Amino acid sequence: MKLLLIEDEPSVISVIQRSLNASGHEITVAMDGQSGLQMALQHSFDIIILDLMLPVINGMEVCRRIRTAQITTPILMLTALGTTENIVSGLDAGADDYMTKPFKLAELEARLRTLTRRGKEPEKERIEGLLIIGDLVLDKITKTVRRDNQNIELTATEFRLLEYLLSNTNRVLNRMEILENVWDINFNLGTNVVDVYINYLRKKIDKNHPIKLIHTVFGMGYVIRQVYEDPK
Numbered sequence: 227m228k229l230l231l232i233e234d235e236p237s238v239i240s241v242i243q244r245s246l247n248a249s250g251h252e253i254t255v256a257m258d259g260q261s262g263l264q265m266a267l268q269h270s271f272d273i274i275i276l277d278l279m280l281p282v283i284n285g286m287e288v289c290r291r292i293r294t295a296q297i298t299t300p301i302l303m304l305t306a307l308g309t310t311e312n313i314v315s316g317l318d319a320g321a322d323d324y325m326t327k328p329f330k331l332a333e334l335e336a337r338l339r340t341l342t343r344r345g346k347e348p349e350k351e352r353i354e355g356l357l358i359i360g361d362l363v364l365d366k367i368t369k370t371v372r373r374d375n376q377n378i379e380l381t382a383t384e385f386r387l388l389e390y391l392l393s394n395t396n397r398v399l400n401r402m403e404i405l406e407n408v409w410d411i412n413f414n415l416g417t418n419v420v421d422v423y424i425n426y427l428r429k430k431i432d433k434n435h436p437i438k439l440i441h442t443v444f445g446m447g448y449v450i451r452q453v454y455e456d457p458k
Contacts, residue, residue, distance in 0.1 A: 227251045227252070227272040227273060227338070227342060228251075228252045228254070228270070228271050228272050229246060229251050229252065229253050229254070229271060229272060229273050229274070229275060229338075230254050230256065230262065230265055230266060230269075230271040230273075230274045230275070231243070231253055231254065231255050231256070231275045232255075232256045232257075232259065232262030232265075232266075232274065232275065232276045232277060232280065232285065232288065233255070233256075233257070233275070233277045233280075233304070234257045234258060234277065234279075234280055234281055235277070238277075238304075238327070239255055239257075241331070242275070242331075242334070243255070245331045245334070245335070246335070246338075249335060254269070254271070257281075258280055258281040258282040258283070259280040259281065259282050259283030259284060259285060259287065259288045260282040260283050261282075262276070262280070262283075262288055263283060263288045263291055263292065266288075266292050266297060266299070267292070267295055267297070270299075271299055272299070272300075272342060273299065273300050273301075273302060273338055273341055273342065274292070274299050274300070274301045274302070275302050275304055276288060276289060276301055276302065276303050276304065276321070277303075277304055277305055278303060278304075278305035278306075278316065279305060279306070285303065285305065285316075286315060286316065286319050289301055289303070289316070289319040289320045289321055290319045290320060290375060292320065293319070293320035293375055294361050294374060294375055296358060296361075296363070300322045300323075300341040300342070301320060301321045301322050301323075302321070302322065302323045302324070302325060302337060302338065302341060303316045303321040303323070303324045303325070304325050304326075304327065304329070304334075305324075305325075305326065305327060306326065306327045319375075320375065322341055323337055323340075323341055325337060355367035355368075357389065357392035357393065358392075359392060359395055359439060359450060359451070359452060360437055360439065360452050361373055361374045361375075361437075362392075362431065362439060364385075364388060364389055364392055366389065369385060371385065371388065373431060373435070374435070378430050378431065379430075380427075380430065381426075383408070383409075383423060384423060384426055384427055384430070386408045387404070387408045387423050387424070387427060388427055388431070390404065390407050390408050391427075391440065391448070391449075391450040392450060394450075395450055395451065396449065396450075396451045397449060398443045398446050398447050398448070398449045399447045399448055399449065400446060400447035401420045401421075401447055403447070404420050404447070404448070405419070405420060408423075420448075424440060424442075424448055427440055428440050437452050438452075439451065439452060
């Protein structure tokens with residue numbers, strides 16, 4: 227396995243490297259959160275072992291940014307902070323498992339094997355059920371929507387509308403197309419039901435985000451695409 231170890235304690239790095247190298251794993255080490263994050267974003271790893279208390283960027287924030295970038299590599303948090311609150315916070319940030327220091331190397335290797343198995347077979351199906359643009363993720367299987375790792379509650383109609391927009395990313399859709407595919411009915415062109423629901427979605431999806439996703443193309447319809455709007 228190719229592993230990324232983000233850890234700033236030389237003694238811990240040495241112990242983990244010796245043990246995992248002896249087991250045939252390839253270890254890449256980053257000694258601060260910023261360099262670890264860059265490695266995670268730029269290279270492919272089978273598992274990331276992430277310390278919580280790191281210089282420059284702490285492990286919790288590193289984990290959040292990795293998940294925001296839609297990287298699904300299993301993350302094992304390894305830290306001296308073992309309270310229930312720390313564990314819950316780590317898992318909420320996107321970690322898959324959590325080990326406290328000191329730890330036994332045999333347990334570490336067992337956890338890594340479990341994470342490898344967990345990340346394989348079901349992952350392809352799960353990814354195929356996702357519609358993604360930027361930090362917005364719609365899961366067609368679980369019927370959930372998240373933006374910037376935060377859950378967004380949608381009504382059934384709002385969900386269908388967003389799903390249709392995401393299925394046609396960067397394509398301008400006129401009102402009649404949307405009506406026929408989301409409502410499955412043939413409304414009079416003068417109806418404003420599409421405009422009303424687009425407004426509902428904007429308030430839930432785009433509010434307080436500098437990158438706007440749902441856009442009006444005047445005289446033509448609506449499109450979902452990424453456009454940055456400077457808050458200034």
